[in-house]
Amino acid sequence: ASAFVTETLETLIRQAENYTSILFCNTYRNMALEAAASVQEFFTDVGLYLFGADVNPEEFVNRFFDSLFPLVYNHLINPAVTDSSLEYSECIRMARRDISPFGNIPQRVMGQMGRSLLPSRTFLQALNLGIEVINTTDHLLFSRECGRALLRMQYCPHCQGLTLSKPCMGYCLNVVRGCLAHMAELNPHWQAYIRSLEELSDAMHGTYDIEHVLLNFHLLVNDAVMQAHLDGQKLSEQVNKICGHPIRTPTESPRCSFDGSKEKLRMKISTRNGEDTLANRRKEFINSLRLHGSFYGGLADQLCVNDLAAADGLPCWNGEDIVKRY
DSSP: OHHHHHHHHHHHHHHHHHHHHHHHHHHOHHHHHHHHHHHHHHHHHHHHHHTTOSOOHHHHHHHHHHHHHHHHIIIIISTTEEESOHHHHHHHHHHHHHHOTTTTHHHHHHHHHHHHHHHHHHHHHHHHHHHHHHHHTSSOOOOHHHHHHHHHHHHHHHHTTOTTOOBOHHHHHHHHHHHTHHHHTTHHHHHHHHHHHHHHHHHOOGGGOHHHHHHTHHHHHHHHHHHHHHTHHHHHHHHHHHHOOOOEEEOOOOOOOOOHHHHTOOSOGGGSOTTSOHHHHHHHHHHHHHHTTTTTTTHHHHHIIIIISOOTTSOEEOSSSEESOO
């Protein structure tokens, strides 16, 4: 289950990264190659955070917009020319938070990332915790009394030459329920765990829906770039005040090399298959968990009904003898 959710999230992150790369290639082609590293770093950080690494969403959102500003400044606000000095670009990068060229968009992205990434990160951690608990119950240790009761139930008939007989249902249930009493005690906790996962999953919609947030990230990036472009004159004056006037030389920017056709991705998110969403997959997973909500409480019954006990109406072993009915 955890591997399934992890794979789905990794696919989602790759898709969101592709959307953002395509935005630069199609709309801001001159800066696409230079923006590629920042886009890749941003989505790498998104993945690291989701899968439990100690990274801060606020920091990686800020880092992305810091690195974006020099590109926008050099290619859109002062098109076709760029400063020959790396120090000047670094000065522009450092000035981004004071100048706020992208308005409130970085804050909006921070809010959306914070609200949507944390529940998904928590959901993954809860899944991994559940797997650990299930693994600890994988190997049962039976008491001496239980071992004797199982031996009597399964093998005593063999001593009388009754090798094909199975224990009676009621007898089997008494023995196995006694052996698995400590497992049955887990059942209310297991059910509470499933309910908690369900509540967490139900809360992951709207601004808390990671799929919606990540797949629309490129639209906010576009809005940010457009806002800086529109405020270009004012921003140019502010940059000149902080960083001074650049010594500029005309350059030919390397062109974008991203092949969007290879991925067969479209910018229109609405065209995606409505059934193949993270929310629907999560819902399917929760529904399958619900079917096993009484797993620990009903384990003894499952073992007897499916495997250990004789079927209704057949002669069976009651612990002392073969009887027609228990």
